[in-house]
């Protein structure tokens with residue numbers, strides 16, 4: 001059984017890999033994501049490479065091996081199912097479940113996770129719209145595009161919010177932009193770096209492009 005530190009590293013590599021869409025993750029990026037010193041991360045990469053969980057090349061960065069990827073997907077599955085369980089069953093707010101799941105993802109057994117999965121009806125996504133790996137560790141490819149890229153006049157539906165910061169999530173909630181929300185881009189204001197959005201029923205909000213870049217939508 002991998003330690004929780006190892007699990008955190010592997011999950012972070014997987015998430016960085018998914019975010020960048022490339023095969024290798026630079027140690028510097030990983031250090032940033034984990035809020036650790038690059039030297040600490042480099043030392044850990046050597047240990048993970050010795051354990052056969054990553055391939056580490058000095059200047060190219062790091063890549064998960066098949067067994068490293070399997071472990072990382074397991075952790076991600078536990079994390080996202082726990083988040084959904086906390087929201088759907090225990091009634092916690094989606095802005096507060098990420099930190100709880102960060103701890104519980106290392107503690108719940110496979111048996112419990114499979115039971116939660118079954119009980120929730122084998123859900124495809126967590127409360128943030130992030131895909132949940134199946135029991136066979138398959139992950140649906142994320143569709144959609146960043147809200148920040150939408151031209152004026154286009155209608156879309158929010159599918160995913162890609163920032164787990166609780167303050168950001170509460171703001172998204174307040175604005176009415178949680179997954180499932182429908183919107184239309186009224187105007188792009190290049191000078192103010194904002195999007196003017198119509199959320200229906202006369203609700204209009206202005207959203208900064210940086211925040212909009214963290215929200216994934218599907219047109220239509």
Ligand SMILES: [Zn+2]
Pocket residue numbers: 079083097098099101164
């Ligand atoms: Zn989370």
